[in-house]
Amino acid sequence: MTTQPRGLDIGRPASLIAALPAVLGFVPEHSLAVVTVDNAGPGAELGAVMRVDLSAGLAENTDHLAEVVGAGGPEGAIAVIIDEFGSECEACGTDHLELADALARSLAEEGVDLFAVLVVDRVAAGGRWFCADGCGANGVVDDPEASPLAAAAVLDGRRLYRRRADLQEIIAVTDSDRSERLAQTIAGHARFEPTAAQVRETAHLAMVVAARLADGTEPADAELVRLARGLSDPRVRDILYALAVGAAAADAEALWAMMARVLPEPARPDVLVLLAFSAYARGDGPLAGIALEAALQLDPRHRMAAMLDSALQSGMRPEQIRGMALSGYRTAERLGVRLPPRLAFGQRAG
Structure with missing residues (x-):
């Protein structure tokens, strides 16, 4: 889990997704990221961000992740599924929806509302995002390097990595x-x-x-x-x-x-x-x-x-x-x- 300065406009999926590399310290791939949200509504604020690898059994193992999310007592959360094949794989849509439903149930048991689940093919300028439940909303990801949090990270002296492996x-x-x-x-x-x-x-x-x-x-x-x-x-x-x-x-x-x-x-x-x-x-x-x-x-x-x-x-x-x-x-x-x-x-x- 990582925490970041408050005030990001998380109401815009394109902006929220673009901020993930600055928050995590690397560009996430094939991952599930959960962003906690405080003060739901127009003044919503970014809380903490957790990331786990996507895996075949993740939908059956969301309870621990939900416990970690709930420990901070946030009002809600937004999940982002990063899957490079998500928009082209017909079967993946079912998998994403199953994961979204399982995460929503686990978070509800911790008293946390899951406001939205987004799917994105890549966290980069021009990446495509859409709703996991097929709500019809979709768009293009902002440039992560132009994210306000990326600028804040550079000013703080933090290095941003292309991959988690680079950090390791x-x-x-x-x-x-x-x-x-x-x-x-x-x-x-x-x-x-x-x-x-x-x-x-x-x-x-x-x-x-x-x-x-x-x-x-x-x-x-x-x-x-x-x-x-x-x-x-x-x-x-x-x-x-x-x-x-x-x-x-x-x-x-x-x-x-x-x-x-x-x-x-x-x-x-x-x-x-x-x-x-x-x-x-x-x-x-x-x-x-x-x-x-x-x-x-x-x-x-x-x-x-x-x-x-x-x-x-x-x-x-x-x-x-x-x-x-x-x-x-x-x-x-x-x-x-x-x-x-x-x-x-x-x-x-x-």
Whole structure:
């Protein structure tokens, strides 16, 4: 789920569909997107957007999606089915109507009205949309790159991706040989309980390595091993979460993404959650969701990952998440770690 600034004219299907890439962070394909709506009527406002892959059994499994939609207490929702063969496949019309009916029933059980179900062949300028129930309404999609939300995303420093797979590449392991080498080194060290001094050293190392990476210098294996081992301590993680709201947030996020691509599986969940928290705190729900999905696949019991995933799915806004970083500043102060100054919400880190 992702949330976006209010005020989009969702009464125009062409505009609503064109806004999906800016909201999701990528151009959806073969998907079902559900947009929650508040203040139904002329002043309707965009709430949150959820997306799932279209699949043969989706119509029989809409209850969980409806629960997620209903958790935010919206007045209603609009569904968009993205199916490149939708307008040319006679049998698809029946499938779309079946999915629309199933989703409407599931949402009704959560107290949410399904205002409309639209089908579109592609989310691009010139794409064709129409009503799933054959109401006769149809039209041409606006240019997604000209969407007000696309402009807002660019101003916020968010990158928009052509495909979801492009977004997943941010965290995909890119050097399996190095990952295996790091795994052997990490496994060769006995688990330890770091002292306060070692916690300070690890936090300082993370900031130094992040700054060097921003200047184009990759971390050495020994540094990655020290950081990976340090992340096993909750005090270290608490302090490093705080970097997401400080002046070095962009450098830290780049380091977490780089580490996610090279660390072996036992060490990846913690760094993936650091990346997710950083992305979530600056309003990049799509990247946060991708990172959390990967973290929970590796460690379904990861508490912070589960908590952030629940917050993201319930539509909790970034400014609320940023407050969680304050505990990291308190931990840093208690242990004598000097962190970069906090930035006001909406202020971009360099």
